[in-house]
Amino acid sequence: MGKPPGCDKNGLKKGPWTAEExxxxxxxIQKHGxxxxxTLPKNAGLxxxxxxxxxxxxxxxxxxxxxGKFSVExxxxxxxxxxxxxxxxxxxAARLPGRTDNEIKNYWNxxxxxxxxxxxxxxVTHAPRLDLxxxxxxLSSSLYNSSLNPAGFVGSMFNPSxxxxxxxxxxxxxxxxxxxxxxxxxxxxxxxxYEPYQGNQVPVITQVSQADLNQFSANPGLPNLWQIDNxxxxxxxxxxxxxxxxxxxxxxxxxxxxxxxxxxxxxxKIPNLVPFGSLLSTPSSxxxxxxxxxxxxxxxxxxxxxxxxxxxxxxxKGLNVNGCM
DNA sequence: AAAGGGGTCAACCGCCCGACA
DNA sequence: GTGTCGGGCGGTTGACCCCTT
Numbered sequence: 001m002g003k004p005p006g007c008d009k010n011g012l013k014k015g016p017w018t019a020e021e022x023x024x025x026x027x028x029i030q031k032h033g034x035x036x037x038x039t040l041p042k043n044a045g046l047x048x049x050x051x052x053x054x055x056x057x058x059x060x061x062x063x064x065x066x067x068g069k070f071s072v073e074x075x076x077x078x079x080x081x082x083x084x085x086x087x088x089x090x091x092x093a094a095r096l097p098g099r100t101d102n103e104i105k106n107y108w109n110x111x112x113x114x115x116x117x118x119x120x121x122x123x124v125t126h127a128p129r130l131d132l133x134x135x136x137x138x139l140s141s142s143l144y145n146s147s148l149n150p151a152g153f154v155g156s157m158f159n160p161s162x163x164x165x166x167x168x169x170x171x172x173x174x175x176x177x178x179x180x181x182x183x184x185x186x187x188x189x190x191x192x193x194y195e196p197y198q199g200n201q202v203p204v205i206t207q208v209s210q211a212d213l214n215q216f217s218a219n220p221g222l223p224n225l226w227q228i229d230n231x232x233x234x235x236x237x238x239x240x241x242x243x244x245x246x247x248x249x250x251x252x253x254x255x256x257x258x259x260x261x262x263x264x265x266x267x268x269k270i271p272n273l274v275p276f277g278s279l280l281s282t283p284s285s286x287x288x289x290x291x292x293x294x295x296x297x298x299x300x301x302x303x304x305x306x307x308x309x310x311x312x313x314x315x316x317k318g319l320n321v322n323g324c325m
Numbered sequence: 326a327a328a329g330g331g332g333t334c335a336a337c338c339g340c341c342c343g344a345c346a
Numbered sequence: 347g348t349g350t351c352g353g354g355c356g357g358t359t360g361a362c363c364c365c366t367t
Contacts, residue, residue: 015337038352039359055336090355106334237347257354 013047015058021046025053026061059102066098070107078104079112083126 028044034057037050046053070078074096081092089101090110096104108123116123148316 014337036352051338051351052336058354059335087356101355102335109357240344 012049012052014039014052015321016061021048022056022061025057029057029061055102059100062100064098065100069110070099075112076322079116079126082108082112 024044024046028040032043034040034054037054041048041052041053044053048056060174078092080187081095085091087105089105093099093104113123114124122128172309240280
């Protein structure tokens with residue numbers, strides 16, 4: 001059935017609300033309460049449709065609305081609830097006092113979604129993006145080959161599938177955050193791998209938020225990829241997760257130390273340990289709420305996220321990668 | 326200083342559902 | 347059972363703002 005749109009008929013006004021209109025709506029609702037939205041505009045002397053009045057009231061004029069920037073805690077709550085509820089914005093808003101579904105929806109689309117993508121997490125499924133995993137296996141095999149035959153690494157970088165995945169990966173992680181270090185300073189790192197990664201595993205570091213890590217352990221409904229097998233926690237407290245086979249490689253994750261501040265992916269079936277990632281620690285979430293309307297702080301927060309999402313590659317000295325990226 | 330490109334967010338749109346006559 | 351109404355929902359749009367060139 002549905003209802004016919006009412007706002008574009010009878011010369012009803014559309015677009016931004018004026019202060020005068022807002023005041024009329026507030027005055028009317030304070031006197032008579034809300035409800036009966038269809039007849040409300042006429043009674044209140046507004047040339048708006050009832051729906052427009054209702055939206056204006058619920059999303060903007062309601063006295064209990066908390067305006068301003070979202071705090072880190074709210075971020076985490078939203079991410080966590082979204083992983084369970086999906087795009088049920090009203091259900092999420094119901095658990096965030098003072099926030100409207102519209103506000104949360106906008107905030108998700110403009111901030112959180114991008115943040116998760118930068119972290120290599122699919123904002124829809126809240127699982128690691130499989131294309132990134134595939135890239136990691138390609139990179140791993142490339143680097144493994146290079147350890148046996150340096151020329152092989154260079155050659156593999158020109159593999160079309162490597163490039164398409166690399167492009168997708170780099171674009172999602174923001175190319176500006178890619179740091180190319182030289183290999184000379186990295187040999188030490190290769191010879192001193194992170195102990196938890198035994199055998200045939202190549203660690204690749206992916207940053208996740210505390211909220212996502214909480215989600216790891218809190219939500220049994222998440223895909224196998226994210227399930228934790230506590231029985232096989234190694235001596236350093238790393239928790240291998242269930243593996244998933246992708247293109248002949250087993251991919252899995254290690255959650256970092258007891259504080260669950262780090263997560264590492266690995267790809268098995270790689271004979272030698274050739275780490276090309278550097279362990280990046282995610283600082284604990286600040287409990288300090290952001291100031292309202294502080295654009296500077298917002299920028300700082302964004303750059304904070306970005307700087308912690310760097311994937312640090314190590315490439316042989318003398319290898320010019322500029323043309324490749 | 327001006328243009329334009331991207332990001333943000335208030336507002337709108339179309340659809341759906343439950344209540345009720 | 348059917349049609350109408352009131353209200354809610356998620357998705358999309360477009361005006362505005364800010365930053366970069």
